[in-house]
Amino acid sequence: MTEYVEAPPAAKLSELSASVGSAPAVAESVTYERLLEARSEPQNWLTYYGAYDGQRFSPLDQINTENVGRLGTAWVFQFGSYGLHAGASTYAFEAAPIVVDGVMFLSGWDGWVWAIDAKTGQQLWQYKHAIPFDVSLCCGNVNRGVAVAKGKVFVATLNAHVVALDATTGEAVWDTVHGDVRAGESATVAPLIVKNQVIVGSSGGEFGVRGHLDAYDIDTGQRLWRCYTIPKPGEPGADTWPADSPAWARGGGNTWVTGTFDPELNLLYWGTGNPAPDFDGEVREGDNLHSDSVIAVDADTGEIRWHYQFTPHDLWDYDSNMESILFEEDGRKLLAHFDKNGYFFVLDRTNGALVRVTPFSDRITWGEITADGGVKPQIFPDKEGEAVHFWPGPAGAKEWCHAAYSPRTNMFYVPVQDVGSTVTRRRREFKESIPYWGASVTVDTTDMAGQVKAFDAATNEEVWRFSWHLPISSSVLATAGDLVFCGTPSGEFNAFDARTGDLLWQFQTGSGHHSSPTTYSVDGKQYIAVPVGWGSWVEGFAPGMMGGPHGDALFVFALPSAS
């Protein structure tokens, strides 16, 4: 008879680390009113884009064109990966760090959320949502960030939950199921706080789900409204789907990137993803609303007030999830959108009317969009088994990674990918939870390029470009120091002169960039923070870098202290 001893008590993994276990109560006072005026607090980066307008512009100017050459590392945060986890080859560090009064809130791959001292890099607490190994990952084990308000940190998880954490301890306050993992749904989006709501989009467009945007009560997690992007029979837009088939029910149109918000109009501007199946349009004749669109959604009710569809009846996987940047021109309320299809759209954001559209990518062969917005497809998968090649490939001339706008220069700064793809239509039956592309796809591993381009906001004309031998697949940050920051797939983190495009500073971080850098200050010192960790849907946006180093570090840069 074996005599057993009592094993030492089980511990939380964070108890066996240098994590402090708690953070200052800085998030208690983050209210909707503060979020409305987020740019008036340049020391903080309070919400995903820095402010509701999506400009990714900071008024901080301590780091500027004169001194950026002296920028150095202040601290580095790393975490790595534990055990066997979902999408082991695809995990990437994609988040936009949120900073509130000296505390950084950051999400990672596979359900990780951290609070970090923004001045020293000391980890304050960690939260881990257990993610099933077999969850359907639409495009990798990633998360794009958290939202912070009313003492809580909000995160969407890969298994389609929305969780509110106590911002001082990291303990869960509420946990609401947001989607159906058996249907192939997941969630990677950074939530957006609007009034007393947590706005969360859905992922799963490659699995033939029905896209939706949801609002949850900030205090309880109760769902307040759900907006389906694909209408069911009888709803507005249903006539853009076949009347005699279930295509609408599998229509995609997911909402996996954070939207922007105009509080005066009370409208959310949310991008929607590709229709499903991605490349087989014959099973879904029609324009397929509201896929590949920006939808203007009433923030109180979830009703779609207007829409603009960038690629009707998409046959190229040209999601339109990427940001709609809100800006004004001669008092007119406009939005700017750089689409996967390679075109730069300016719309009147009060009603969705097209103001102007111009190409922003060098090679566009899939078709043409005329000045009046007419769409003329030219090359697309049509006949079963017949391969076609087109630019840009399914990752688009610009992926989800965000452009920036500087009101000082009146320019947009855009990360551009120039990669083609070969697609062959291959029809398949729809089965819930099985990828539903309707094609065989290979993306070019050679003959690719990338740029950071600057465009005049008044004319859409290109002002300067920085050319790179690889596609640029990370977000841009603009600052009042007249600097533009952007990383590369090969690990370089760059600072450009916002007016000329001159490369002023570069730092090799050791892994590719596929995230959103942010900036903040603590005790009067400005910092630039950039998550670095190559992964995600690399085979889509840069397969020529499939073998690139797989990092997992947050780099924070600052000027050297005066001696």
Next chain:
Amino acid sequence: MATTKRELSGLISEIGLDKQNGATLGRLVAHGGLAHALEGPDGKMTAQIRIPPDQLIWDPSILVLPHGGDVEIELVNDDTNTHCALLPSNGDSRWIWLPVYSRGKTTINLDGPGYYWFSSNVGNDEGRGLFGAIVVLGDVPSEARLDRPEQPRP
């Protein structure tokens, strides 16, 4: 040389993939038995997982929960080597020493549906077979499902 799925476990045993240092260095992961967690009248789930001598496996290697929620797991080390357990749980993973001839309990919380890996995450163990899976059955709540007709599944 095709085979059927029904024959697979027999073939794995025949070539020695279900034991240490047989066909390969370790033991094919998740080949150490399957058991269901018990659910009491109060809905509380419990389970026991053992480490038998010299096999470097969890027994069971596949633990099945009827649904998501809290499960109390008793871990028993019958081996003459020291191991540990790293278990997934919402909030933070749980880690426990398992000295020779020891037993210990911990409670974890998992969503469902889906499956999760657990392991003895020390250098002597991980990869040799001390990987196990916790399988959570069930569906998401009806209010989280898509508003659409029932769809075909594989």
